[in-house]
Amino acid sequence: MASKSILVTTDVYERLRRLKLPGESFSELLRRITASKGKLSPHFGALAHEPKEFFDGLRAIIASLDKASEAELARLVKR
Numbered sequence: 175m176a177s178k179s180i181l182v183t184t185d186v187y188e189r190l191r192r193l194k195l196p197g198e199s200f201s202e203l204l205r206r207i208t209a210s211k212g213k214l215s216p217h218f219g220a221l222a223h224e225p226k227e228f229f230d231g232l233r234a235i236i237a238s239l240d241k242a243s244e245a246e247l248a249r250l251v252k253r
Contacts, residue, residue, distance in 0.1 A: 183246045 194203045
């Protein structure tokens with residue numbers, strides 16, 4: 175079977191390591207946690223009542239997390 179390498183930040187690696195079951199490989203873990211849990215369509219529109227400011231706040235949080243992840247990856251690549 176072919177394989178691919180992925181780069182994850184240290185905090186993500188630690189989260190995944192803690193989720194692993196005894197004897198479980200990382201591939202098996204990822205397969206398990208990404209298995210389909212059902213359809214998302216019943217949840218569409220669940221946040222429709224939220225004001226614009228709610229989504230503006232989410233966008234700001236996501237942007238700050240993206241910047242933090244990029245900084246961590248840049249630091250790791252420089253090693």
